[in-house]
Amino acid sequence: MPSFILFAFKRFLQLAAVIFAGTSLAFVVAKLSPISPVETIIGRVTNRASMSPTAIQSLRETYTELFGLDIPLWQQYLNFWGRLFTGDFGPSLVAYPTPAIDLILLALPWTVGLLTVAVILTWIIGNLLGGLAGYYQNSRLLKAVGVVAIGIQPIPYYIVAFLMVIIFGYLWPVLPISGGFAMNVRPGFTPQFVLSILHHAILPASSLVLVGMGTWFFGMRALVSNIVTEDYVTYAELAGVEQRKIVSSYVMRNAIVPQLTALAMALGGIFSGTIITEQVFAYPGLGTLLIRAVNGGDTTLVLAVSCISVIAVATAIFIVDLLHPFLDPRVRVG
Amino acid sequence: MRNVTTLLASLGLAASLFSAPVLAQEDGAVPQTDFPREETLIVHNPEPAATNPSMFNLWVAGGGGNVSNGLQQLMMDTLWYIDPDAGLDGAIYNSLASDLWQYNDDFTEMTVNLREGITWSDGEPFTADDVVFTVETQMANPGLAWSAILSENVESVEAVDDHTVHFTLSQPNARFHSIFSVRWNALWIMPEHVFAEVEDPLSYDFNEPVGLGPYTLHSFDPNGFWYIWEKRDDWENTTVAQYGEPGPQYVIYRSIPAIDNRLIDMVNGDLDMIHDLTPEGMFSLVEQSETSRGWFPGFPYAHPDPTLPMLIFNTQNELFSDKRVRWALALMLDARQISMASYRGAATLSAIAIPPTGTHPADYHAPMEEWLVNYELDLGNGETIQPYNPNTGAEIADMVRPQFEDVPTDEAAIKTAFGYGWWKQDIEAATALLESAGFTKQGNQWMTPDGAPFAFTLKTFEEGVINRMGTMVAQQWSQQGVQVTPEVAPQIFGQDLPLGEYEVATAWSIETWGGHPDLSFFLDSWHSDFVVEPGERQPSRNWQRWEHPELDALIERMRVTEFDSEDNLQIGREFVELMVEEMPVIPVMSYNVFSAYDTRYWTGFPTAEENPYANIVTNWANSRYILTQLEPAGAE
Numbered sequence: 001m002p003s004f005i006l007f008a009f010k011r012f013l014q015l016a017a018v019i020f021a022g023t024s025l026a027f028v029v030a031k032l033s034p035i036s037p038v039e040t041i042i043g044r045v046t047n048r049a050s051m052s053p054t055a056i057q058s059l060r061e062t063y064t065e066l067f068g069l070d071i072p073l074w075q076q077y078l079n080f081w082g083r084l085f086t087g088d089f090g091p092s093l094v095a096y097p098t099p100a101i102d103l104i105l106l107a108l109p110w111t112v113g114l115l116t117v118a119v120i121l122t123w124i125i126g127n128l129l130g131g132l133a134g135y136y137q138n139s140r141l142l143k144a145v146g147v148v149a150i151g152i153q154p155i156p157y158y159i160v161a162f163l164m165v166i167i168f169g170y171l172w173p174v175l176p177i178s179g180g181f182a183m184n185v186r187p188g189f190t191p192q193f194v195l196s197i198l199h200h201a202i203l204p205a206s207s208l209v210l211v212g213m214g215t216w217f218f219g220m221r222a223l224v225s226n227i228v229t230e231d232y233v234t235y236a237e238l239a240g241v242e243q244r245k246i247v248s249s250y251v252m253r254n255a256i257v258p259q260l261t262a263l264a265m266a267l268g269g270i271f272s273g274t275i276i277t278e279q280v281f282a283y284p285g286l287g288t289l290l291i292r293a294v295n296g297g298d299t300t301l302v303l304a305v306s307c308i309s310v311i312a313v314a315t316a317i318f319i320v321d322l323l324h325p326f327l328d329p330r331v332r333v334g
Numbered sequence: 335m336r337n338v339t340t341l342l343a344s345l346g347l348a349a350s351l352f353s354a355p356v357l358a359q360e361d362g363a364v365p366q367t368d369f370p371r372e373e374t375l376i377v378h379n380p381e382p383a384a385t386n387p388s389m390f391n392l393w394v395a396g397g398g399g400n401v402s403n404g405l406q407q408l409m410m411d412t413l414w415y416i417d418p419d420a421g422l423d424g425a426i427y428n429s430l431a432s433d434l435w436q437y438n439d440d441f442t443e444m445t446v447n448l449r450e451g452i453t454w455s456d457g458e459p460f461t462a463d464d465v466v467f468t469v470e471t472q473m474a475n476p477g478l479a480w481s482a483i484l485s486e487n488v489e490s491v492e493a494v495d496d497h498t499v500h501f502t503l504s505q506p507n508a509r510f511h512s513i514f515s516v517r518w519n520a521l522w523i524m525p526e527h528v529f530a531e532v533e534d535p536l537s538y539d540f541n542e543p544v545g546l547g548p549y550t551l552h553s554f555d556p557n558g559f560w561y562i563w564e565k566r567d568d569w570e571n572t573t574v575a576q577y578g579e580p581g582p583q584y585v586i587y588r589s590i591p592a593i594d595n596r597l598i599d600m601v602n603g604d605l606d607m608i609h610d611l612t613p614e615g616m617f618s619l620v621e622q623s624e625t626s627r628g629w630f631p632g633f634p635y636a637h638p639d640p641t642l643p644m645l646i647f648n649t650q651n652e653l654f655s656d657k658r659v660r661w662a663l664a665l666m667l668d669a670r671q672i673s674m675a676s677y678r679g680a681a682t683l684s685a686i687a688i689p690p691t692g693t694h695p696a697d698y699h700a701p702m703e704e705w706l707v708n709y710e711l712d713l714g715n716g717e718t719i720q721p722y723n724p725n726t727g728a729e730i731a732d733m734v735r736p737q738f739e740d741v742p743t744d745e746a747a748i749k750t751a752f753g754y755g756w757w758k759q760d761i762e763a764a765t766a767l768l769e770s771a772g773f774t775k776q777g778n779q780w781m782t783p784d785g786a787p788f789a790f791t792l793k794t795f796e797e798g799v800i801n802r803m804g805t806m807v808a809q810q811w812s813q814q815g816v817q818v819t820p821e822v823a824p825q826i827f828g829q830d831l832p833l834g835e836y837e838v839a840t841a842w843s844i845e846t847w848g849g850h851p852d853l854s855f856f857l858d859s860w861h862s863d864f865v866v867e868p869g870e871r872q873p874s875r876n877w878q879r880w881e882h883p884e885l886d887a888l889i890e891r892m893r894v895t896e897f898d899s900e901d902n903l904q905i906g907r908e909f910v911e912l913m914v915e916e917m918p919v920i921p922v923m924s925y926n927v928f929s930a931y932d933t934r935y936w937t938g939f940p941t942a943e944e945n946p947y948a949n950i951v952t953n954w955a956n957s958r959y960i961l962t963q964l965e966p967a968g969a970e
Contacts, residue, residue: 053870165594166594
């Protein structure tokens, strides 16, 4: 047990280092953006009326000061860390002076809700079918699944999403093609609202599942194909162990460990959102927010989304690292 | 399967629980409504979903809220509206003002009489104090959008009585009323009784908004994709009442980022008005939906906005400082190919620096055509040519006729739809002009007087018709021996044009009222007083940074000439002649917007052929007048 604590401590230090380096890098990259939030706002204001250069200069000074950009970069960096420790990223510059975290909290539930469903479903279906296809290599049905997966996987996501919009929105209009919930449903803890959310999530989630499933399918099939040739599987078969038990306990269980690691990383990655899904299905989420922040030169918002993403991925890997010894007894932590 | 269903249901529930703190703001405030289609107009808002959906304070420039989500069209009001088309009773609407602006003799004072009996949506009466408060609040808060321009122009403002406001200006300005005249938007009047209680108007979200328009906010998507507005019970106390009762009880504005979804929604009857489609999207829509149409009943469908896409030269760049070079580049172009490439032929061309839209063809294009036909261009080698081809529009109509039905055959209709004429492609004349400017040709490559290859980049939009126009122009110039590299500029209006970080660009520096010949909307900003040094930020809209003493003289005359006068129109025509002579930009066409509407549930929309009373482009605040003309289709 002491060795595990030492292992966990080392991993924690690594986590802290990764978060520090990742967020610092995000700060530098955000500040390198050629798009100035002050100039973007001035562009918007001056498009409405003629303004003399002196009036524009006074606007520029006003916004530079309001946005806290009139101090040296190193001071902005220190301020950023100071705020980060209190969970405050500062005011968004494209929605000044609304705190960036408020905008993120608006979008985050939708991204987390949609992508958690999609990632988990994709993972379950892909691994289940992949595992079975790897074990029952002569099954025609599973071979057909493999052919379908090979066929769909190379198609760019936006084409699959677009086809689904055409099929289920136009040719056979049975599903909503945009929005997070129906306009006539009052938001709240009601069955109507929950059902409306589910109804609107079917198309975007299905598109993600359809395209994402292939990766898990092929990964699992390859892993299982190797494991079925292992001696202990052959012995189990010779010993007359029930086939269902061999598949679940001998084969799948061993193959699933690397897939679980990948799942954790995929779950961590959902915090950066899915831009194309959000655009095609007019679905709320972090991806669109991030794009708007980048285009508006909103360094605060870009940094806030990036930091949350860095922290989420790093923490997911940290948790998987800690769980690894329990999932796979062969792993030694000493 | 049961497990999957359970998982889905629990995750859905988790998502709703997650959303709860955000959605709670709506809880209890919004009654459940089913929005019957015969009472509901559904409109496409071209803005993306709002970044900060609960922000309704549209006086703040960067608050992150949307403005064309119905807020500026249905809830706001100001003194005057100038329509880009014919208008219901002329293009100028007296809105909160009961009559037109009244200046003193030297245009240093303006008096406004206000309409009586108008109330805010919360029942408070609208008075002159609201106007005074709006102006003073803007001036006192430099972060507000209209602060700088008011501070520059206003010395003092006072309420003479409840319904009269008097402005004293800091300099003569016969166009001061423009600040309060809607062309897309204007300075909206603020409710004093609300904002007077607010400590910091910059951070105030104005949720629930209080307005002077005929609708109030019913509900909105916490994610900013849709906003629903409900007709006021007391709509008769608003300024649109003089044109009738707005038809729809509810109006829903939806942000729909994907063009395909807009098209599908309209075909399915889930959308009544679309702000814009691609040309191909429009062709497809009218094929698939019998009840859908554009501004024109047939080809070219699109509404010409009073905006003039053009080729803008950075005249501070030595390459383009000589007008002979600019003219040579104009004569290398074939407008028919540009029209086909950008709009599939559905462009409305303009050779002159005025958008061919609204009342402008009657004020400028038609009366000046004879001058254009006779215009002689000096090639610098002792020869002159007459470069204008009055038949370009008709030639394009002939080109598209085999492909599309309903292409007009009547000469006047062709001119309305495709434009009057454009410059002839004349490579010999372009060669003569470049040679007289000291350029030489080596093989098929033009060389500058310095001996360097004549090469530059052409910045253009990321996508759409303007991008297609830029690509075609670059191709045509390259074919004639000028090395032109097209380059997309995502922040073209925010960065490249104002900072002068371009050589030639496809964009626009000319936007007009559309429904009135006055050109002050863009022209005042073209004065050389506003032109900055290279590297500094150029105030909009003289992106070409062009200076000319005759231009300054025209602008100075305009500043002290009555808005609605024959003299003002004359100034406009002299401006057109100067622009032809100098060619600081190459005007190409109007910005045609493929707006569409569907008559399945509502009728009474404006049409190009019969009743062009308003612009059908949905994000213009002027579009509010359309609502007064709409009737449920079943009522007929």
